[in-house]
Amino acid sequence: MANGNGKTPKLDELEKGAWPSFVKEIKTEAKKNPMAKDLLGQLERSYEEKIGHWKHGGIVGVMGYGGGVIGRYSDLPEDFPNVSHFHTLRINQPAGWFYTSDALRKLCDIWEKHGSGLTNMHGSTGDIIFLGTTTEELEPVFKELTEAGFDLGGSGSDVRTPSCCCGEARCEWACYDTMKLTYFLTMHYQDELHRPAFPYKWKFKMAGCPNDCVASVARADMSIIGTWRDSIRMDNKAVTEYAKSGMNIERDVVGNCPAKCMEWDGEELKIDNKACRKCMHCINVMPKALRPGKDKGATVLLGSKAPIVEGALLSSVLIPFIKLEEPYTELIELVDAIHDIWAEEGKNRERVGEFIQRVGLGNFLEAIGVEPIPQMVAHPRENPYVFYEEYFEEDDEEESEEES
Amino acid sequence: MAEEKKKRVTDIGPPHYEKFLPPVIKENYGKWKYHEILKPGVLVHVSETGAKLYSVRAGSPRLLGIEKIRLYADLADKYCDGYLRFTSRNNVEFLLTDESKIDPLIKDLQKLGHPVGGVGNSISNIVHTQGWVHCHSAATDASGIVKSVMDDLVEYFTDMKLPAKLRVALACCLNMCGAVHCSDIAILGIHRRPPKTNFSKLNSMCEIPMVVSSCPTAAIKPTTIDGKPSVEVIEERCMFCANCYTVCPAMPLNDPLNDGVSIWVGGKVSNARSEPMFSKLAIPFIPNNPPRWPEVVEAVRNLVEIWAANAHPYERMGEWVNRIGWPRFFEMTGIEFQKEHIDDFKHAGLTYKRSAQLTH
Secondary structure, eight states: OOTTTOOOHHHHGGGOSSSOOHHHHHHHHHTTOHHHHHHHHHHHHHHHHTSOOEEOOOOOOOTTOSSSEEOOEESOTTTOGGGSBOOEEEEOOOGGGEEEHHHHHHHHHHHHHHSOSEEEEOOTTSOEEEEOOOGGGHHHHHHHHHHTTOOBOOOSSSBOOOEEOOGGGTOTTOSSOHHHHHHHHHHHTHHHHHSOOSSSOBOEEEESSTTOTTOHHHHOSEEEEEEESSOOEEOHHHHHHHHHTTOOIIIIIGGGOTTOOEEEOSSOEEEOTTTOOOOOHHHHHOTTTEEOOSSEEEEEEEOOBOSTTTOOBOOEEEEEEEOOOTTOHHHHHHHHHHHHHHHHHOOTTOOHHHHHHHHOHHHHHHHHTOOOOGGGOSSOOOOOOOOOOOOOOTTOSSOOGGGO | OHHHHSOOOOOOOSOOGGGGOOHHHHHHTTOEEEEEEEETTEEEEEETTSOEEEEEEEOOOSEEEHHHHHHHHHHHHHHHTTEEEEOTTSOEEEEESOGGGHHHHHHHHHHTTOOBOOOSSSBOOOBOOOGGGTOSSOSSOSHHHHHHHHHHHHHHHSOOOSSSOBOEEEESSTTOSSSGGGSSEEEEEEOOSOOOOOHHHHHHHSOHHHHHHTOTTOOEEEEEETTEEEEEEOGGGOOOOOHHHHHOTTSOOOOTTTOEEEEEEOOBOOOSSSOOBOOEEEEEEEEOOTTTOHHHHHHHHHHHHHHHHHOOTTOOHHHHHHHHOHHHHHHHHTOOOOGGGSOOSTTGGGGSOOSSOOOO
C-alpha cells in the first residue's frame, strides 16, 4: 500500500516522457505541503486499484455565496488524513486569461498559505482552480483573494463564470469585443453567479468569430459567436502573393468554400458576398489577404450542453445578427426574458436546451417574445403532426375554400 | 489589527482585464490586421499601426504547482515585461515585443520541460478533466492518459506536419466537463455496470423522487425495502450514464473491473468549411490500464496516422470521414464494427444510413 511509505512506483512512470508531467508538479509541491503529499499517496492507490477515492461533495462554501467551492472528501481519510477535506475553489479568471507576473505571484502566495499549492490553469469553465483545501481555510483564502482583487466563480445551478477567447486583444478576426462583453456580463450577473437560483447551470461563452476557439457552440447555454454582414475585406495583391508562394488557391481555398461563392481565374479572386456563409475557411487560410467585413456583430445561439441528462446538444440560432456595443440593452433584455421563463417553468436539472426541446422552440419563442425566422432551423419540419392553433369556426365571416 | 478592520467584501467580480494587458495590446486593441506563424509555437500579430506582437506558446500539464507558476512568472519578467496568458486549451503563452528574445525564451521553456508548439496544423494540448486526481464520478484517470498520449504524439505538437488542426479531448465520465463531444478525437471514461445501490444509506442520503427522475431511461422506480423507502433499478434499461449517482451518492457505478474508456472521432466546433459536428463512436471499450494506458495510446496514434496519411489539406477528422464514408473508416483503421456502434437512444433512426450511396 502506498500510504505511509511514500513510494509511488506507478505514478513514477508518468514522470518519464517529453510532455510536462503532472506527477512532477504534485511531487514538487509534496516536498513542502502535506496535502499534496497525501494527494500523491491517494492517487497512487487509485492507480493500483483502478478506482477513484473521492466522495461526493457536501455543501461547503464561503458566507453568503452558494457557489464557487466544490466540496470534496477522501474515502480513505485514515490513510490520507491531509486530504480528508480537499475542496476546490473556482476563482473567476480575468477575461481572456491575461495576467501579469505580479498577479500570478500574488495568487501563488495566497494558495501557498491556505491550500495544497496545486492548481489548474485553468478549469473547463475557464476559472482558475485552486485544487484542495479544508473547510476552515475557505473564509481566510476568500478574504485574501478579495483583497487581491479576485472573486470566486460559479458552480451549481447558477450563472457559471463567463469565458471568452482573446478577441480584439490579440486577434484580427474578432468581430466584437469579447473580453469587454465577458467582463460586462460577469459584473452584471454577480448575484446570479454567486447565488444559485436556476433549475440548473447557465453558461455564457463569447467567441470572437465563427472559428469558435472557446467551443461555445458545444458547451454554452448561450453561445455568442462573432460574425459580419457586409463583404469580406480583400487585398487581391496579397492573394496573388499566396498563389506565388505555392498555395493551390483553386483546390484549397475555392474548393473548400461551403457556399461555392468564390472564383479564382489565376489572377483575381472574386467572392459573391451575398452567398458567403461566414465560415472563415478562406480567411483562415489567407490571413494576410482576407479579413472579416466592417459591419460586425455576433450570432446568438442557445442551448448546447454535454450528454447529462437527456443527451448532448449543440446550440442553435436565436438571433442571426446583433450589434454588441455598450450598454448591451438588447442582449440583456433577451437573456432576462429567457431566464424568467426557464426559471419559472424549467424542471430541476433541466438545462435551457433541454427545456426548449421539451416545450418546443416555437412555444419558447412566443414566451420570450421573439419571432420565428427560417435562420433558426436547418430545414422546416418534415413531420405533419402539427399542433395547429388557428382555425375557423362555422360562423366566421370568411368561409374556407373547401366549403365554397 | 488594521487587517481585522477591513470590511468583508463580496461580489467584486474578477479583476478588470485591462490591468493585465501589455502596452502593445492596449495600444493596438481592435487594430490587429493579420498574423503569421513564424515557426511551430510562434505567432506574430501585426497591427494596422505596424506594431508587432510575438506570442510563444508552450504545452502545460494544466495541473500546475505554484512553484511552476512562479517559474512562468520569472520567465515573463525576463522576456516580456511580466505579461503572459493562458489559452483555451490550457497552453501558456508569453507575449513579446522583442523578436530577438523568442529563441532564448524557447530554450528556457525547453529546459523547463515545456515543449513549444500547438499552433497551426498541429495537435494542441488535450483538454481534460480531473479524473482520479479530484473527481468522485471518474471512470478513469484524466491526467495520466493525457500525459501518456501526449508523450507519444508530442512530435505533432512541436511540428505542423498534419493536414489540419487536430483537437483531442478527454472526459473521465459522461458528464463531459469540456467539449469532449465535439472533438476530432475524444477519449471518454465509461462505466459498464448498473449502480450498486446502498439500500441502508439511500433514504437518509438522497431524495428519492430526484433519483427516480434523474434516469433518462426511466430505469429507476421507487420501492420499499425492509420497510424503508428505497429505489429499484431495472438493470436491462440502465445505460450506465451515472446520472443517478450525480444526484445520489448511494448509487455508485465505479467498478475497477468494468470501467474504462471509449474513443470517439470526427467532432468539431469551428464553422470553417463544414458546420460543427458531434464526435462519433469509434472504439466502444478499452479497459483501464494504468499507469500508461498503452492500448489507448496505440489506438489514438493509429487514428492520427491514418487520418494524417489520407486526409486532404485542411480536412479535419470528421470531414475526412464524411468524404470517405464510415465503412472505409472502419476498414482503414482496422476497428471492428460492433453492435455498440449503432445508436439506440432518442432519434437513433436519424443515424441509420438512409440511401444507396455506398462505396463497394
